[in-house]
Amino acid sequence: MRVLMVCLGNICRSPMAEYVLRHLAEQEGMAGEVRVDSAATSRYQIGETPHMGTRRVLAAHKVRCGNHRARQLTKGDYGRYDLIVGMDEENRYDIMRILGSDPLGKVYLLLDWSEHPRDIADPWYTGDFETTYADVLEGCEALIACLREGRA
Numbered sequence: 658m659r660v661l662m663v664c665l666g667n668i669c670r671s672p673m674a675e676y677v678l679r680h681l682a683e684q685e686g687m688a689g690e691v692r693v694d695s696a697a698t699s700r701y702q703i704g705e706t707p708h709m710g711t712r713r714v715l716a717a718h719k720v721r722c723g724n725h726r727a728r729q730l731t732k733g734d735y736g737r738y739d740l741i742v743g744m745d746e747e748n749r750y751d752i753m754r755i756l757g758s759d760p761l762g763k764v765y766l767l768l769d770w771s772e773h774p775r776d777i778a779d780p781w782y783t784g785d786f787e788t789t790y791a792d793v794l795e796g797c798e799a800l801i802a803c804l805r806e807g808r809a
């Protein structure tokens with residue numbers, strides 16, 4: 658399963674979700690089955706590394722953070738991934754604007770898999786990376802459970 662995490666800037670939430678999902682997949686012995694990457698809807702931070710707040714919160718929770726560089730989602734990504742996963746409704750709107758359509762039903766929000774589907778707040782504006790981490794973990798745990806059971 659090839660998963661593309663998407664947010665506005667690709668420096669806070671989506672790289673966090675990329676590294677958390679990869680971490681969980683490794684813990685579950687599913688590293689070979691789950692490939693994960695991330696991208697932005699905007700061009701604001703193209704080429705930048707993950708935000709210091711994201712790197713700090715990942716380190717605090719012992720999740721390995723790689724050297725991702727922000728890139729923008731392209732229409733061609735639709736064929737390269739099985740799931741395209743935004744963090745909030747604004748992301749979903751922008752993802753659909755870039756892709757044009759979703760004939761295979763690949764576009765979701767990360768918390769769609771949780772018991773309480775909702776947006777993940779943007780720590781670029783809130784400054785609260787811990788709350789974002791808790792929401793990202795909730796979504797990634799729910800997604801990995803679905804992948805393990807063949808429901809995603």
Ligand code: 4NP
Pocket residue numbers: 664665666667668669670671701702779780781
């Ligand atoms: P992200 O947060 O979408 O979670 O990566 C943001 C990062 C940068 C900006 C906005 C949101 N920005 O305006 O540059």
